[in-house]
Amino acid sequence: MALLEQATHLLNRLPAPAVRTLETLLHRLPGAQRMLERQYDQMLAELDRALHPYREELVQYRQLPEQGRDRDAILAEMERLQAQESVRWRDGYVSGAVYHGDAGHIDFLNRVYAINSQSNPLHFDLWPSTAKYEAEIVSMTAHMLGASHTPDPIVGTVTSGGTESILLAMRAYRDQARAQRRIQQPEIVAPMSAHAAFDKAAQYFAMKLVRVPVGPDYRADVSAMERAITPNTVVMVGSAPSFPHGVIDPIPALADIAKRHGIGFHTDACLGGFVLPWAQELGYAAPEFDFRLPGVTSMSADTHKYGYAAKGTSVVLYRGYALRHYQYYAVADWPGGLYFSPTFAGSRPGALSAACWAAMVSMGAEGYREAAARILATGHLLRAWIGEIPDLQVLGDPLWVIAFGSPTLNIYQLLDAMTARGWSLNGLHRPPAVHLCVTLRHTGPGVAQRFVDDLREAVAYVKNHPQDKGEMAPIYGLAATLPLHSLVTDLLRRTIDRLYEV
Ligand SMILES: Cc1ncc(COP(=O)(O)O)c(C=O)c1O
Structure with a gap:
């Protein structure tokens, strides 16, 4: 740790190109690699207790147990762990994570889950009730987010979470631009503060994410965002509000720019989708952010946050059917038959959609x-x-x-x-x-x-x-100051490795 701290101190005095060269060298020199690995191991060893608090106390299953375990014993163990782990969020010590959490609400959702536990929306013929729930989740969310105030159809799908909603929308813009504008190197323009899911989308779908510094108020800088548009830009992004600072980007101005430039505009309302619709009438200063603005062409809104559904659902919405078609997957010549699905997953937990629908109609x-x-x-x-x-x-x-x-x-x-x-x-x-x-x-x-x-x-x-x-x-201090970003991402990957260690 001390070595990395000293290195960080020195590196922060070097110009950026020198840092990049050093970074490349570090990854090529076997001696340097070994030194880094030792440093990583030392840092992770310090975290190990936090990552594996049950190592001493519970049986570790590296392989299947020869005989199945008694169900009551499994239930009792899980109940004990949950009772222990729920104290902090239940008593309000946790930022985000559990958004409702009242016992009556949780029991209700659990009952809905149990009733629908076998449902899989991939087989809509077997579970048409789930298809109904999903269509209504999308429609209710769309109308809450301005669908009644525009002549355009606002359509969408249920997804597994905010990240999937964002990934799907970005891929839809990429494929639309490829088909309609022959764009081969699509770009997303997003403020620095937009969620990491946009980086993930750019990495997964070989798009370029142009991150634009925010203004002193931590909101997207409107003119800098406009200057970042190139002939390859397919979509601009704004958050309502942003994850880091909780501020709402100037969506009306940004959506207007996007419309003038003939590109898409995505409002990421994963956090705000179920709070902001009521903010204005409750007397809080909140700008317009939804489909009331003609430039907004897609949105993400998380039912599993302030929609108070169980974890595992979100909604992605589009202005018009055409863009949504770019999200779908359909194949007609597969030996397994005609195959089509609206989102990334094939089979999906219909019970989560049922619980989401139940949360929405019970809240009203x-x-x-x-x-x-x-x-x-x-x-x-x-x-x-x-x-x-x-x-x-x-x-x-x-x-x-x-x-x-x-x-x-x-x-x-x-x-x-x-x-x-x-x-x-x-x-x-x-x-x-x-x-x-x-x-x-x-x-x-x-x-x-x-x-x-x-x-x-x-x-x-x-x-x-x-x-x-x-x-x-x-660790935060290092990540915030170490200019060798690939070292920090290495460390993060190793943290995931550790999490999967039994
Ligand atoms: C603004 C915003 N967008 C996207 C996401 C990603 O959502 P999820 O964690 O459900 O994938 C979050 C999560 O906190 C968020 O705050």
Whole structure:
């Protein structure tokens, strides 16, 4: 660790081309590789306990047990682990992750899942009820997001999550541009703050992602975004709101630019799709972001976040049938028969779609409006309270995902100090910051107050213990400052390797 820290310090003084050359060299020299591997192992060994907390306590199944285990024993073990693991999110110590979490709501979704557990929408002839649920999920989401205010048909599909919604939309734009504009090297223009899923889409589908720096308010810089458009641009992206800073990009201006340039515009409302529709009428300043804007040609909205469905569903929407057709997969000459599917997966868990539909119709517009009111009010309060802590600075003008940094403290040490007090917050980069994504779990009596009390205490602790290393602070600090990005991504890949180690 110490070696990497020193190297980082030195590397940050070098010009970018020199850093890139060094990076290439490091990957070619066997000695350097070995040295890096030792450093990685050392860092990961420190994390191992966090990655495998049950190693000592539970049986590890490297291979199938010869005899099947008793079902009651399996259930009892799982119930014990879940009881242990749900304390933090249930009591409101976790940023995002579980967005509703009331016991009655969870029991209801579990019953719906159990009723529909065998359903697979690939076989729509066997489970037409699931096809009905999915069509209605899409239609209800589309109408919540402006479909009633445009003459264009707003259509879409249910997907497995925000990432899949984004990947599918990006691929649809790529294939449309290839077919209609003969574009061979398609480009996506997105603000720096857009979700990592856009990088993933660009990598998977051989597209170029042009990341544009955001303005001082952390929102997309409208004129810089326009300047980034080239003849190869197929789509521009804006977030409502962005994951890191929770701010809403100037979608009306961006969508207008996209329309003038004849390219697509995707509003990523994975986080905001089920909150922002009610924000304006609840008196919060939120710009238009949906299909009311003629330039918006697609959207993603996550039912498994503020739609309060179980994890594993999201909705991707398009203006018009043509774009959605580029998302589908259909093959007519496969020996296995006529095969077609709307999304990446073949077989899918119909029970999750049923639970998503049940969550939506049981909440109703009124339920979503009330939930949004509670979340926005808590966000407003927390934002003001965090802003009053002298060493902290709230980034931008957020509504309910509140990011804060510090001009005086190491913010990653503060993250560790909050972890030590039971909190699970998100660490951010560029600039170094931390955020709390407010969910219904934080709207209960005393939870917001407890957060701010703990935050004040954690700030005082970090000020008094500047040398405390903490668990994640060194790794975040390294990732934030080490200019050799491929080393950090190496480390992340190795973390996944470790997770899969039995
Ligand atoms: C703005 C935004 N877009 C996309 C995603 C990706 O969603 P998922 O994790 O469901 O794939 C997230 C997740 O937090 C998000 O906040």
